[in-house]
Amino acid sequence: MTRRARSFVAxxxxxxxxxxxxxxVTGLEPFGHYPGPYGDVLAKVVPDERHTGQLVAATVFDYxxxxxxxxxxxxxxxxxxxxxxxxxxxxxxxxxxxxPARPVxxxxxxxxxxxxxxPVMVLGAYVVAHGHLTPGGGFSxxxxxxxxxxxxxxGGQGLRLRRxxxxxxxEGTEALGAAGFLALALAGLIATGALLKxxxxxxxxxxxxxxxxxxxxxVAVGLEVAGAVALVFSEFLEQALLEDPE
Amino acid sequence: MSLLAYVVAVWLFVVGIYGVVTSRHxxxxxxxxxxxxxxxxxxLLGIGYRKGGxxxxxxxxxxxxxxxxxVVQALTLTDVVVGATVSALLLALAVQAHKRFGSxxxxxxxxxxx
Numbered sequence: 001m002t003r004r005a006r007s008f009v010a011x012x013x014x015x016x017x018x019x020x021x022x023x024x025v026t027g028l029e030p031f032g033h034y035p036g037p038y039g040d041v042l043a044k045v046v047p048d049e050r051h052t053g054q055l056v057a058a059t060v061f062d063y064x065x066x067x068x069x070x071x072x073x074x075x076x077x078x079x080x081x082x083x084x085x086x087x088x089x090x091x092x093x094x095x096x097x098x099x100p101a102r103p104v105x106x107x108x109x110x111x112x113x114x115x116x117x118x119p120v121m122v123l124g125a126y127v128v129a130h131g132h133l134t135p136g137g138g139f140s141x142x143x144x145x146x147x148x149x150x151x152x153x154x155g156g157q158g159l160r161l162r163r164x165x166x167x168x169x170x171e172g173t174e175a176l177g178a179a180g181f182l183a184l185a186l187a188g189l190i191a192t193g194a195l196l197k198x199x200x201x202x203x204x205x206x207x208x209x210x211x212x213x214x215x216x217x218x219v220a221v222g223l224e225v226a227g228a229v230a231l232v233f234s235e236f237l238e239q240a241l242l243e244d245p246e
Numbered sequence: 247m248s249l250l251a252y253v254v255a256v257w258l259f260v261v262g263i264y265g266v267v268t269s270r271h272x273x274x275x276x277x278x279x280x281x282x283x284x285x286x287x288x289x290l291l292g293i294g295y296r297k298g299g300x301x302x303x304x305x306x307x308x309x310x311x312x313x314x315x316x317v318v319q320a321l322t323l324t325d326v327v328v329g330a331t332v333s334a335l336l337l338a339l340a341v342q343a344h345k346r347f348g349s350x351x352x353x354x355x356x357x358x359x360x
Contacts, residue, residue: 003268003353010267018260025252032248032297039294039315043302053304055316060323071324078331085338133305139323206305225327232334239341 051202052211057132061217065196068217069185072224076178079228083171086235105154113155121148128222132211138218142177142225149230153237170231177224184216251292258285272340272350276333283329287322294318 029035039055046058060068124144131137149170188197196213203210262282269275294315300307302316344350 007268010264014260014264018256021256021259022253025249025256028252028293030248031251031292032295034294034296034315038317039302039313042316043309043313047304047309053309055302055304055313056319056323059316059320064320067324071327074328075331078335082334082338085342135301135303139327236337
């Protein structure tokens with residue numbers, strides 16, 4: 001099929017699909033009139049049952065923690081797959097052992113990266129630690145921490161030496177986070193007989209140490225996401241550096 | 247006006263799939279898939295929206311305030327993570343395809359295989 005013919009077929013089919021979907025969404029509740037009831041139930045019970053006001057975190061790490069466990073495993077498996085796919089190519093490194101080292105990144109780039117690593121890392125840790133109090137949490141905070149790690153590479157000698165820090169350490173961080181969340185789930189099973197049960201003291205609402213297992217889950221997820229994102233980026237960066245010898 | 251968010255979701259989905267079908271570059275294809283995936287975020291958040299509702303976080307607001315639905319927001323969070331991992335995996339495959347076939351045009355990969 002030529003490109004043009006394929007475009008026409010795709011346009012026709014997607015036009016029909018789009019029309020059907022628009023008809024379908026007209027049958028939904030009008031925008032702004034969410035019918036409930038699950039969100040309303042959560043809004044009512046979470047502050048008393050879990051001593052936190054962060055309904056989304058309570059949903060993700062407690063009431064629907066089982067979904068998050070599955071999601072964690074998806075993330076872990078996908079990153080393992082990425083690492084495996086990109087690792088096969090590492091043998092190519094041997095071939096250009098003799099290639100000259102790349103020039104050092106400019107002073108401005110290195111200074112800026114070095115200056116930002118600390119603050120960004122602190123911001124990431126803050127977002128992770130306050131996930132049960134304010135917007136944020138392990139997923140978004142983990143990505144910020146990964147950003148700090150990548151800044152460290154950008155400012156360091158990584159680019160010049162064509163290798164990006166310790167992959168093993170990132171793999172370890174990611175695995176530790178995934179194992180941590182699994183251990184938290186199993187700890188609930190051992191302590192109370194129910195997987196992922198919130199078995200820790202709930203504390204006072206609004207305090208850093210409150211809401212039982214929710215902040216612990218945030219930290220575990222934060223570790224895993226930081227490791228995963230930094231690992232995937234390093235693998236791709238390494239590929240890019242291999243591809244482009246000069 | 248009340249349908250705008252839903253229609254935007256439908257549009258993102260359709261236009262993303264069109265990009266995937268007609269793409270001539272694997273990286274572009276993955277980006278188009280991300281666009282199609284973004285439609286699910288818009289749809290989910292649109293469904294959970296409540297007129298005048300606050301963010302579902304009772305920190306500075308009394309717990310009797312009407313809030314938007316936290317369940318669909320949690321679903322969207324899962325959605326974003328899965329979307330990111332799918333993109334990462336597909337991009338890794340694109341790197342492999344480029345190494346093996348020397349091309350990132352999906353059509354040429356087809357020809358080589360046949």
